[in-house]
Amino acid sequence: MLFKREVLEGIVDGRIDRVFRVWAKPPVRAGSTQRTWAGIVVIDSVTAVTPEEITGEDALRSGFADRAALLAALSKSTKVGGYHRVMLHLGGPGPEAELAGKADLTERELGEIEAALDAIDTRSRRAPWTREVLRLIEEHPGLRAVDLAERMGREKLPFKADVRRLKALGLTESLETGYRLSPRGEALMAYLRP
Known part of the structure; x- marks a missing residue:
C-alpha cells in the first residue's frame, strides 16, 4: 500500500488516522505493518464501506477538506472493486x-x-x-x-x-x-x- 508524502506527514503528526482505497480484495489486514520513510505504519482495521457510509469526519481524518472531495478522489481510481476504510497509526520508527x-x-x-x-x-x-x-x-x-x-x-x-x-x-x-x-x-x- 503506497502513501503520498502529505498523508505520511499527517499520520506522523496525528491529523490522519485513516485512508480510503478501492480494492477488489484488500492486500492488507488488521495487524499488518508497513515500513515507510516516516516509520512503521500499523494497520488497525480494514472495512468495506459504501459511499453512504463515508462521513465528513472520515474525510477530515483522511486528509481531505470534506466528504465530497474524498468521494471525488475515490471515483477517479482506475482500480476495480469496492471502497475500503483503512484505520491506521504510526507504530514507531523503522529499525x-x-x-x-x-x-x-x-x-x-x-x-x-x-x-x-x-x-x-x-x-x-x-x-x-x-x-x-x-x-x-x-x-x-x-x-x-x-x-x-x-x-x-x-x-x-x-x-x-x-x-x-x-x-x-x-x-x-x-x-x-x-x-x-x-x-x-x-x-x-x-x-x-x-
Missing part, C-alpha cells in the same frame, strides 16, 4: 532509524558494514555502485532523487530503490527533498576515506 543514529562504531562494525556493501556490489548486475551513491549523497545532501540519478546516468526509480537498500543498512536518511547521510553513514564514509 533502520535506530541504526542510522549510531555513529560511534567500532572498527569491527565498520568492517561489517563495508563487507555488506561489498556483498551488494558483488550481487549487482551492473558495476559496483554502493560507494558511488553514498559519495553522491554526501556531496549533495537534499538534492532531488531525479537529479542524483541523472548525475549517475540512471533512471530515478531504480536509483531510489538502491538508496532504500542503503537506508535499510542505516546509512542514509530521507529528507523532505532528497537524502543525506545518517550519522552512521557519515562514520562509514570517514572510515572509507584513505
Whole structure:
C-alpha cells in the first residue's frame, strides 16, 4: 500500500488516522505493518464501506477538506472493486532509524558494514555502485532523487530503490527533498576515506 508524502506527514503528526482505497480484495489486514520513510505504519482495521457510509469526519481524518472531495478522489481510481476504510497509526520508527543514529562504531562494525556493501556490489548486475551513491549523497545532501540519478546516468526509480537498500543498512536518511547521510553513514564514509 503506497502513501503520498502529505498523508505520511499527517499520520506522523496525528491529523490522519485513516485512508480510503478501492480494492477488489484488500492486500492488507488488521495487524499488518508497513515500513515507510516516516516509520512503521500499523494497520488497525480494514472495512468495506459504501459511499453512504463515508462521513465528513472520515474525510477530515483522511486528509481531505470534506466528504465530497474524498468521494471525488475515490471515483477517479482506475482500480476495480469496492471502497475500503483503512484505520491506521504510526507504530514507531523503522529499525533502520535506530541504526542510522549510531555513529560511534567500532572498527569491527565498520568492517561489517563495508563487507555488506561489498556483498551488494558483488550481487549487482551492473558495476559496483554502493560507494558511488553514498559519495553522491554526501556531496549533495537534499538534492532531488531525479537529479542524483541523472548525475549517475540512471533512471530515478531504480536509483531510489538502491538508496532504500542503503537506508535499510542505516546509512542514509530521507529528507523532505532528497537524502543525506545518517550519522552512521557519515562514520562509514570517514572510515572509507584513505
